[in-house]
Amino acid sequence: MPETPPITKPRRRDLTLLGLAVLLAIGLVVVLVVRQGGSDPEASSSPASAMSAPSAAEASATAPIGPLGDLARRQADDPMALGSPTAPVVLIEFADFRCPFCAQFGRDTKPVLIDRYVNKGVLRIEWRDMPIFGPESMSAARAARAAAAQGRFWEFVTAVYDKAPARGRATLTTEALRGFAATAGVPDLARFDVDAASVDFDDAINADLQEAQSLGIPSTPAFSLNGEPVLGAQPTDVFTAMIDNLAAGGPANS
Template sequence: METNDRRTTARRTTVLVTVLMVVAVALVVSLVSRPSQEEAKRPAPAASATSTGEASPSGSPAAESGPLTSAARRAPDDPLAIGRTDAPVTMVVYSDYRCPFCAKFGRDTEPKLVERYVDKGTLRIEWRDFPIFGEQSINAAKAARAAGAQGKYKEFAAALFGAAPDRGHPDLTPAVLRKFAEQAGVPDLDRFAKDMAGGAFDEAIEKDMLEGNALGVPSTPAFLINGQPLLGAQPMEEFTAMIDKAAAGG
């Protein structure tokens, strides 16, 4: 039975790696075909009524008007999300745990956004796995979800990002990930290790990867603030400007 489980997990990991390769190819194509800076400055066409839904009062979730608003899930039991499900602004974050810029956002900007907006009910943040830096990135995504299954997702991500180098990609072996789980206060480390090594989260990670690829996410970190894209570990001012505008119904 154990041998069969290992074979099943191995097959699922192979599928995830294959999807990762497809995403990587798509990213290369996206970067090659990315519009010039002059084209990027042109205003985007207004989203159609079919993509934004019916008009609603400013500040309500249905008031989201960006072209990619459908990415927000607002699932009440989502362990990879914080903030009220009816918050007027949602920010979907596509990230990789081995991405130094994702770590920079997690360390420098995210805590300020939580204090300024999430804690006050204005913003909901939903994280998506977009592992583009190899199999260790996939394993780290599985580890984070394993921590989340025990109510320690944010603590685990904070521990991991807090130790990340400013440049390059950290070596996230299963042993290292287990240490981060211990640091994050995950109560059952044996269960964590078993969940991390198993295939229970493969489908959810693959769903996030395919979603990001379908939306044209070119790199990590990438953000959708009420459907409006923002790329890279931008300064705090960039986030506050977009969030304030979205909260005001803009």
């Protein structure tokens, strides 16, 4: 019976490399399966999620996502959002009502973006609370959500920012916030007073704040345009250029 030839060093090395290649291939397959199966745990267990997911996915299909990831919530009934849930570009705004630069963006840039993009279905703006300038910031965030509960959130934002000082922090007392609610046309001010004084909105406000902190956002205003970070109240043309690029299917900064 012929003897089996001994395994030489070159053959041993080749077998070792082959084994490593097989293990690497198996590992890659496992990673891909885990990513596909675990990217959205609700999608496989909830028929409603499976039906609603394509609209959000289709909305951002033509626009790349930046390093912050897809932060958009795209809730159709969100009173703190402007624009279509299926808009291809989503601007996330992290803001504090006492921040003068947030007010500057609200007065100078946001109206341009609404007219040029939101009203045409290209852009969606979603608000995130980032109350970092003390108790009055938190009180203002509660008051804004009290206004949102009556469908007057953005009117309240405009009322506050229209009266914001050019420098320094706005003084937002309980009386001032109620005045802004009246200016914004909140229909039931008695209900507003109760809602604004409660802590019912605190979990949602703190969730926004924690999201900002997890992203490493240092100050307000801060923005995400399809996951591309923008810090500070940049000139309007910075935002329009990025939105134009994303809407055309290219990178935000080209």
